[in-house]
Amino acid sequence: MSDSIAPAVSIIIISYNTRDLTLRCLKTLRDVMGNLSHEIWLVDNDSADDTLERVRAEYPEVLIIDNKENQGFGRANNQAMERARGRYFLLLNSDAFPFEGAVQKMFEFMESNPDVSLVGPRVLNGDGSLQRSINEFYSPLNQILDYSGWKRLAEKLRGKPNDALKGEFWLGGMCLFLRRDVWEKIGGFDPDFFFYGEDCDWQKRMRTQKMKIAYLDESHVTHLQGGSGAAKRLRTTLWYYTMLDLFIWKHYGFAGGALYRAAVAMWCARKLAFFHARAVLGKPNDFAVKMHGFLLRHTLSTSKKMQRAIPK
Structure with missing residues (x-):
């Protein structure tokens, strides 16, 4: 050419x-x-x-x-x-x-x-x-619903993976x-x-x-999914959750970011209590403890860009 x-x-x-x-x-x-x-x-x-x-x-x-x-x-x-x-x-x-x-x-x-x-x-x-x-745009409300389990229940009841096409969506x-x-x-x-x-x-x-x-x-x-990220599960999981934090702060400002972080902190604290209790019973999950512990620490910090704390 x-x-x-x-x-x-x-x-x-x-x-x-x-x-x-x-x-x-x-x-x-x-x-x-x-x-x-x-x-x-x-x-x-x-x-x-x-x-x-x-x-x-x-x-x-x-x-x-x-x-x-x-x-x-x-x-x-x-x-x-x-x-x-x-x-x-x-x-x-x-x-x-x-x-x-x-x-x-x-x-x-x-x-x-x-x-x-x-x-x-x-x-x-x-x-x-x-x-x-096809996905709905992230927002403080839909992420809070997600962490509480209500959003996943609604999606399960709704059924079809691409129903977000009915509203404002991203691909x-x-x-x-x-x-x-x-x-x-x-x-x-x-x-x-x-x-x-x-x-x-x-x-x-x-x-x-x-x-x-x-x-x-x-x-x-x-699309086979996970080609570049599958080998580093903890790192890529942290990237995902801290991306949500960055997105919410960028598009919804202080009020949205603070509301989102409060929801994440409560979710992480609840999960940590659960997994520590399982460890006492002889069923440890080191991955879950590390992930939720990292998110809780950084959610309580003043940094808006938590991804920078994750090694590349």
Whole structure:
């Protein structure tokens, strides 16, 4: 492709010690992209495996950003979006695999719907079942309900994973297809969100700017989940909960943040009492004690950015 001709789509993949998944993702893209003009950016977050060596040997057309330290998901995507030339960006997890025609369908949808800024596909688990990819925005109220157990009960009674489509929703970041002008108008992901929550925050900012987000059920992607984070369970769990703290403070201010932290503190204290009682009975759970203990300590602190306390 000539350097003077911009591709229709810039595909951006982040890798972090996910060699086999990344290679499978690239193989899938080679098989399913057809004639849709595209470029592929791979941002590697200082993987300890031989991801880059294999990609350079087997997929020389892929454009690589080789980070010398883990920049996190959002910042790494920003690095590629800053360099990408496509009219559209496809942000794709290394453990996400589009079906034949899936990217083409999202492209055609966006071409036919100029009022839409971002679209996401139907996401499936590895066994073909529907994976939740449509979510209600985090808020102090729905998180308090979640910690109390009422929200999970309501979701169980409601049943369908994607019922959030009926209200104002955000789409999981495993596969997002968006116009270049989203980046140009509001910028990329907030780098304060190291891992988890950056997709929700970004789409909250899009909604604030009256940008339209859509869901395309006709386009299918398989997502295996947990490719980059599964090996560090405690760390990734803490990232998730502290992301919620950061999101609530950012979008709901002092009142929302204080209310949220009070709910978390009560939840953690209750859980710690429960797990300590189990330990006395000879059924210890060190993971749960460490996680809830960390969250309780930092919830009671004055820091609004608890993620910075978690080693990367």
